[in-house]
Amino acid sequence: MSNWNAGYMAEVAxxxxxxxxxxxxxxxxxxxxxxxxxxxxxxxxxxxxGQGVSANFHAAASATRWYGNDFNPAQAAYAQELASAAxxxxxxxxxxxxxxxxxxxxxDFDFICLHGIWSWISAENRALIVxxxxxxxxxxxxxxxxxxxxxxxxxxxPMRDLLTExxxxxxxxxxxxxxxxxxxxxxxxxxxxxxxRYLEANPLLADRFxxxxxxxxxxxxxxxxxxxxxxxxxxxxxxxxxEAKLEFAASATYTEHVDMLNLTAEHQQFLAEIPDPxxxxxxxxxLINQQFRRDYWIKGARTLTPFAQATALRAVRVxxxxxxxxxxxxxxxxxxxxxxxxxxYAPVLDALADHRVRTIGELEQQLAGTEASLAALLQIxxxxxxxxxxxxxxxxADIAVARPQTxxxxxxxxxxxxxxxxxxxxxxxxxxxxxxxxxxxxxFLWAKxxxxxxxxxxxxxxxxxLIRLKQLLSKDGQPLLTEEENLAxxxxxxxxxxxxxxxxxxxxxxxx
Numbered sequence: 001m002s003n004w005n006a007g008y009m010a011e012v013a014x015x016x017x018x019x020x021x022x023x024x025x026x027x028x029x030x031x032x033x034x035x036x037x038x039x040x041x042x043x044x045x046x047x048x049x050g051q052g053v054s055a056n057f058h059a060a061a062s063a064t065r066w067y068g069n070d071f072n073p074a075q076a077a078y079a080q081e082l083a084s085a086a087x088x089x090x091x092x093x094x095x096x097x098x099x100x101x102x103x104x105x106x107x108d109f110d111f112i113c114l115h116g117i118w119s120w121i122s123a124e125n126r127a128l129i130v131x132x133x134x135x136x137x138x139x140x141x142x143x144x145x146x147x148x149x150x151x152x153x154x155x156x157x158p159m160r161d162l163l164t165e166x167x168x169x170x171x172x173x174x175x176x177x178x179x180x181x182x183x184x185x186x187x188x189x190x191x192x193x194x195x196x197r198y199l200e201a202n203p204l205l206a207d208r209f210x211x212x213x214x215x216x217x218x219x220x221x222x223x224x225x226x227x228x229x230x231x232x233x234x235x236x237x238x239x240x241x242x243e244a245k246l247e248f249a250a251s252a253t254y255t256e257h258v259d260m261l262n263l264t265a266e267h268q269q270f271l272a273e274i275p276d277p278x279x280x281x282x283x284x285x286x287l288i289n290q291q292f293r294r295d296y297w298i299k300g301a302r303t304l305t306p307f308a309q310a311t312a313l314r315a316v317r318v319x320x321x322x323x324x325x326x327x328x329x330x331x332x333x334x335x336x337x338x339x340x341x342x343x344x345y346a347p348v349l350d351a352l353a354d355h356r357v358r359t360i361g362e363l364e365q366q367l368a369g370t371e372a373s374l375a376a377l378l379q380i381x382x383x384x385x386x387x388x389x390x391x392x393x394x395x396x397a398d399i400a401v402a403r404p405q406t407x408x409x410x411x412x413x414x415x416x417x418x419x420x421x422x423x424x425x426x427x428x429x430x431x432x433x434x435x436x437x438x439x440x441x442x443x444f445l446w447a448k449x450x451x452x453x454x455x456x457x458x459x460x461x462x463x464x465x466l467i468r469l470k471q472l473l474s475k476d477g478q479p480l481l482t483e484e485e486n487l488a489x490x491x492x493x494x495x496x497x498x499x500x501x502x503x504x505x506x507x508x509x510x511x512x
Contacts, residue, residue, distance in 0.1 A: 015219055018425040021252045021294050022046060022054045022113045023433035024064060025392050027142055028316060030250040030296060033257050033378060035309050037302040039142045040110045047129060048117035052079020052092055057434040059083065059090035060405040061427045063398045066090040069100035085412035088405045097125045101132035112137050113144035120226040126240065134244035143246060143297045152291025153231035155202040159209065160224050163188060167225060178217050181225065185213055234293065235282040247301045248277060252294040254386035258379055261333025262288055288334045310374060314361030317393040318381060319430065320352035321508065323500050327389045340383065344371050348380055355507035357393045391431045402429035403509060410510060414449055417442040418465055429509040437510065444497050445511055455494035463490060
């Protein structure tokens, strides 16, 4: 029998998460912040799409033609199911990287993305991907790559090896992977109780292991228990991608573009003295002890003139994605939480409070005389988008193409919410991707889709579903045990949803 999984975890399914960094619309601000020409946006590809949630959201919510592969046939089948529901023409297969990357019937791509898999696949598969990027990414196109990196993983690597070795050696024959993972975690937990010298030398590992224990086991399986597992230094990745003529463009993590959130003044000065960009990024990873990177790479990066950069920035469209009064003026960075100056942010949030789409240029004009200069607005948007308070919005023509596709996909997902609660997003034609909508709110939207328009109707329709799924509500951290208590709390949720959340979801095009 052929080893079709090539050492990758196939015994348990990948999670159903949505990853917004894979949305081509998100690359505009980071690339413009770096002063680079934006790519075209007609064709895109995700290599190793997992359950295909992100790829399907991005296909349904845009005019972009999406392709992709995932070696797991069950996951590919689910991706194809979503694609059929949306009717956006996305093409997803269960081919291996070798099969997919060597096809001669694929178009050239403006955008190719990979989430996490770079760290979990063999050297041979990485070489296939580099060759694919060299051949199939258009000149001027962008690749997105996220991966485990050094030095942040250095201390954890021996503990990961111990976990996987316990699973291999001590796991009972025929025992499932989730049971083996629990056994390995229990073993390391008991070892830590003996106060090993390794933890004395690496005191932060105990807290890190405590977090690992709390993670959902399907995630742990894919993050830690693949046969191939290789965190890489940025310089090593850069050298490999240079073979595909790719140059580092910018981080896809918006807060990394705001140095004051992550670097001390001494750090910033030290990095400023390093002329080589690759070595500067490699050194920066030591200053912040980076363990995961999300990066954009360009084949043929071109620098914008200051005038062209400013013009492109002013054309970026944005909208407020939460009720104005729920925006907390605090942002998290490597250095901890930082307060956001209310004198700077409040006028911008007030201008966006009606959830209408505005360009950055329109905000600049509207806020003339305040501290919201174009440079300030760039940083403000990077921070607000990183918090999920604001979304970038695509062009009207793309919104028009996306609306019927997202409506079909969302209707399908809302029907699925009657039987499952592990899908936490719906598609937005405004954002070109997904937006967070928790399960209970999905059930309210499902009831609304059935023609029920009042909160009391949503409560009546939703309560039997929650009973069937054995999902009782809680209040102030305590589970509610009686039907009366649950219905009262459900009414409060429905009322709040109608008054506060539904108008935002309508503005985002998630519902009518």
